[in-house]
Amino acid sequence: MNNQKNAIIVSINDNISEINKLADSLDYNVVKEFIQHRKIPDVNFYIGSGKVDDVREYIDSSLEDIDLIIVDGELKPSQWFTLEKKLQVDVYDRIRLILAIFEERAERKEAKLQVKLAQLQYERPYVRELIHRARAGEHPGFMAGGEYQVDDYYEMIKKQMKKIRGDLKKIRSDRELHRQTRYKSGFYLVSLAGYTNAGKSSLLNILSGEKIKVEGKLFSTLSTTTRRIQKRVNGKKAPILLTDTVGFIENLPSWIIDAFHSTLEEIEVADVVVLVTDGSEDKEIVEKKLRVSLNELTDLGVTTSVVIALNKIDLIEKEKVDTLLYYLDQQDLLNDRLCVPVSVKEKKGIDLLLENIYKSLPHVIEMTLKLPLNKTSQAFVSQLYKKTRVSHINYNHSITINIECNSKIRKKIQSKCETLQGSII
Numbered sequence: 001m002n003n004q005k006n007a008i009i010v011s012i013n014d015n016i017s018e019i020n021k022l023a024d025s026l027d028y029n030v031v032k033e034f035i036q037h038r039k040i041p042d043v044n045f046y047i048g049s050g051k052v053d054d055v056r057e058y059i060d061s062s063l064e065d066i067d068l069i070i071v072d073g074e075l076k077p078s079q080w081f082t083l084e085k086k087l088q089v090d091v092y093d094r095i096r097l098i099l100a101i102f103e104e105r106a107e108r109k110e111a112k113l114q115v116k117l118a119q120l121q122y123e124r125p126y127v128r129e130l131i132h133r134a135r136a137g138e139h140p141g142f143m144a145g146g147e148y149q150v151d152d153y154y155e156m157i158k159k160q161m162k163k164i165r166g167d168l169k170k171i172r173s174d175r176e177l178h179r180q181t182r183y184k185s186g187f188y189l190v191s192l193a194g195y196t197n198a199g200k201s202s203l204l205n206i207l208s209g210e211k212i213k214v215e216g217k218l219f220s221t222l223s224t225t226t227r228r229i230q231k232r233v234n235g236k237k238a239p240i241l242l243t244d245t246v247g248f249i250e251n252l253p254s255w256i257i258d259a260f261h262s263t264l265e266e267i268e269v270a271d272v273v274v275l276v277t278d279g280s281e282d283k284e285i286v287e288k289k290l291r292v293s294l295n296e297l298t299d300l301g302v303t304t305s306v307v308i309a310l311n312k313i314d315l316i317e318k319e320k321v322d323t324l325l326y327y328l329d330q331q332d333l334l335n336d337r338l339c340v341p342v343s344v345k346e347k348k349g350i351d352l353l354l355e356n357i358y359k360s361l362p363h364v365i366e367m368t369l370k371l372p373l374n375k376t377s378q379a380f381v382s383q384l385y386k387k388t389r390v391s392h393i394n395y396n397h398s399i400t401i402n403i404e405c406n407s408k409i410r411k412k413i414q415s416k417c418e419t420l421q422g423s424i425i
């Protein structure tokens, strides 16, 4: 039995490697690529009508079934309609393909709602086009006709979107509450951001000991995961929570990004953002993806420090890393940002990256406490190990402990110390 799904890619430029990867992410086997160089798309069919005939001819003469035509660009509803009508095969543009990947990957409730919201938003102009065609008698089958039903359908979409927005708002406020609790207890929040497939989840896994899904396919991660960093900074555990987020991609309409707002919020509120970038690709591609990601961070309103992790350097020669860093700097992409070459796969550069993340944390304060040697102090010391970075501890007639912590919990520590009859030195 052959379960293979076959697709044809149609593009108006040569650079089709990303759309190929997107097709692969949805398990489509690309059997043919049609490229027609044009500056602007044809108004009726996106590609010229002669090219559409070529595609049609290919489909008709192909021994394999063609399940999908993928257009590497954004179709207007009228172009989509005329293309599907002419080719008699499902046609997806780039956005619809990405939404289909999202739909397949969404596991948790929040991700499912976000994807549904984006899909409804996407479909709205298409529904409008179908309504228009139905009224003109061009698409009599749609909704079994009748303006009343068509309008009803439109209303239904609107209601559904409103309901989803409400549900998401609730999830969002729960998430905010959760975050506040963590923050107040002294944890720093660090978020992993970056282009899809850069290695964000792989990095979270090695820093936290977690085992979240890592894949060569695009958009493996659609939900956030937050874990404490277990790996030590200069031999000592630090109070940092790390959050993995959904990847970026070029040319994603702002309404899709809005639909994923609550997930991306983790980036907005982070104390430090680690921007993971695949450094193994051609320098122009690395540059493009880094630029897209930095712009995305600006659009999200990120004002905190950004540390760049230039990942996958195991795939390139050592000299090339320096050339790449120089090139990125020349393109004004590094400025005064810290950029650390790493290989998550071979665990190279990770300690240095972590040190730089730690150095970038805002308002880390140092304190030295002197506590009486008893059981209650011991319990407090365990708390300090959890919520601060204990740089030194000495047990004698009393306990002397040096800590580095978030300034947010200074007062709490002070008053607890006083309750225990201890003192701050």
Ligand SMILES: Nc1nc2c(ncn2[C@@H]2O[C@H](COP(=O)(O)OP(=O)(O)OP(=O)(O)O)[C@@H](O)[C@H]2O)c(=O)[nH]1
Binding pocket: 195, 196, 197, 198, 199, 200, 201, 202, 203, 213, 214, 215, 216, 217, 218, 219, 220, 221, 222, 246, 247, 248, 276, 311, 312, 313, 314, 315, 342, 343, 344, 345, 346
């Ligand atoms: N060679 C090499 N491959 C790596 C490295 N880090 C990650 N990868 C691979 O890159 C692919 C993507 O890794 P992920 O960690 O899933 O990337 P991601 O950024 O989380 O991707 P999305 O969730 O899809 O946005 C996987 O096949 C990883 O095994 C590295 O340092 N070197």
Ligand SMILES: [Mg+2]
Binding pocket: 200, 201, 202, 213, 214, 220, 221, 244
């Ligand atoms: Mg991931």
